[in-house]
Amino acid sequence: MKKILALLLMIPLLLGIITPPVHAKPLIDASAAVMVDASTGQVIYEQNAHKKLPIASISKLLTAVVIMDEVHSKQITGDTKVKVDSGIAAISNDPQYSVIGLQEGNAYTVRELLNASLVKSADGAALALAAAAGDSLDEFNMKLQQKAQEIGLKDYTIVNPVGLTNGDLKTLSIKQYSDQAENAMTATDVAILARYLVNHYPQLLQVTAQKQASFMITKGKAKTEKNLNEMLPGSKYTVPGVTIDGLKTGTSDTAGACFVSTGNYRGHRIITVVLHANGKNKDNRFIQTQRLYRMLKQDGHLQTITLPKDIRQQAVANGQTRQATISPQAVTVWNTGGQLHKYTLAVKMKEKYLNKTGQLEAPLHRNETVGELDLSSSQLKTLDGGPLTYKLLSTDNVVRGNFWQRLWH
Template identity: 30%
Template sequence: MKKQVFRKFAAGALALTLSFSLFGGAKQANAQAALNVNADGAILVDAETGKILYEKNGESPLGVASMTKMMTEYLLLDAVKRGKVKWDQEYSVSDLVYKMSQPRDLSNVPLRKDGKYTVKELYEAMAIYSANGATIALAEIIGGSESNFVKMMNEKAKKLGLKHTKFVNSCGLNNRDYHGEQPEGSGPEDENVMSPEDVATLAFHLINEYPDVLKTASTPMKVFREGTDDRIVMKNWNWMLPSLVYGYQGMDGLKTGTTDFAGYCFTGTASRDGKRFITVVQNAVGANGNGDYKSRFDETRKMLDYAFSTTTKEEIVPKHYQVKGHKTIPVIKGKEDQVKIYTKSAIDMVIENGEKNNYKPVLVLDKNKINKNGELTAPIKKGEKIGYLTVEPKNGDKIKYLTAEGQKKVQVDVVAAQDVEKANWFVLMMRGIGNFFGDVWDGIASTVKGWF
């Protein structure tokens, strides 16, 4: 009877998401009410999972200025990883790069027309000092020309799921600063644009796939071409690095940006106590409504202070957790007629302080492993994946993540807790005979009961 009841339940409810309550309810804290970021666009996310904790105009395309360089960094690091580019590879300066590297008011390390520079030198100038000429040089190294590289940038943006992004150059300058020599396919008034969600997504991929980028991004000062007449002290534009003027504990990246079009922008990331967050502000302003260097760091600090003080990383579901009422799954053709299932590992997640009780586990069984009656077929190996478990708020709110890959970091495999061997042919035959006569008897009993 128990198996019949389960089958009826499984046929309807195993469609295939089953939600079960684990904790008591609690009110979810509202970051929107607690934060009032003075910027056209802003976002705060957990850097491990991409869980969005706060956003303002998150999907609105806005100017990004030199935050563009994060995509150039990403493509460079990818090219190095694949062996297409080497750090000690030398570059001879093109006419365009020479012209674009000379104006110091555009953030540059002047490059000699007859000079040769390593990829590593150019990368450090870009990542630390936001040098525009050096960035265009890297674009030429990777793409053959900046025009071709911009195509690569937009193609990669699509692959990363950046839906509100358009790149027209590699460095984030206003196109008019190219004085008519901007990349092909764009005009002098075209600008790079990205939404806060897209900027954060790019940063999320960059630091998770290439974490060494933070070693360079967190360098407060480095000398370019030390020991030569071209020696330049490169001071990092991220003034929130701990040793700089607006120092913030745990800050180690990532990229500033400033143009007339974009305003004062900053993508920051900081780590403390096992938690890391990514922030983005675009066209940040102060209390007087005007933008300046300080305003982008003040608004970033506001979000990071909130994140570190009001959230905690907690174990929401323990290892080997079994869902109440569904600790076992029925098995056919096995020596046993059921198998225990549990989570392979625990689920840890950054949540608002005191909000652990607001979450419930959600069990999703693999429809390719279970038949229409909700049964597994023997043999089954201990540790074999049966499905997965994730969590969601009990109040019906949806947790928003930057990427599907990040969301998977808060789900764990549900596996068989034991082996179930396949029964031999004789046992299966006897079970078949028993089931046959059982069905016959049930039919006779129903008929006789109908007479009365």
């Protein structure tokens, strides 16, 4: 993230009364759950959200993020081919795992393997992705751990890119781990990971939104697989008014049935996490996710914050005009009753737009992100414990002035 310089602007405001935004009672039938606003990071609901639990194939979200990093840095492309060895083929064709049937000696593109990993949750495909940039499984695992730390995960264990136990990987197991070792995270960390994915690589939602996808396993032979997400539009567990387009299921003996969803409700991208839904019915993860969205529809109210003029109007140096209008697209918070009582606002501008005295400097372009607005309140909670953040945009074009204009301004 670009370095930003804080302007000294803290404004206390009083507006009424709010009830706590995070429910106190365990209303979700699962070991842990959390619901957040993907844009601001506001926690809308949480339950045992800091309890570390096995996550099974939810692990593939972290794998997808690292692969997208490698694509972004031009180490690989979507068309990079990965040749499948005997170890990966053995996992990919073992019926006790999530299989896609990759064949030993065949090569598959990164794009195909990402599709198989995120739609079918194919274990062999995730293992093959680890080798896309020429890494060993151990080396790719180090990348996963580094990425987890970089994006701010706090309490996690990363053993492999799949979510199986180390012993389940057979000949591919990593020697430093026991056979029982497996990936684990808190619901909060899973939400941080999902938020990072949807904000940095939203194009992956085009993959996870597919109700089914076709995979070319051998030349001339395609296989069509159904998405395991039963909350996509038109599926069994859809919620009216909420458009789900992701994200990932996870299932194992120790993790139970898990599900991370993301979707749009009232113009806001929401993320939910349900870890180890109780009972033998795997669909309970979708039922509990439904419950989260229904709670949001029933109890969640959006409060719009009106910004003071001294935030919206900022002085500009060396421009044809002396001021620019700065505004976020919208400043809203979720609450479950009443109005937000007390909060502070802080404006932070990106250093590249400031002169040596800390003032905005022309030129500025309309709809350019010039900084952020931070909203803090003891009555609100975020994933990382920091303030709610909103992008600040320049709503004006401010042209750099000529010599005389700059002299007198």
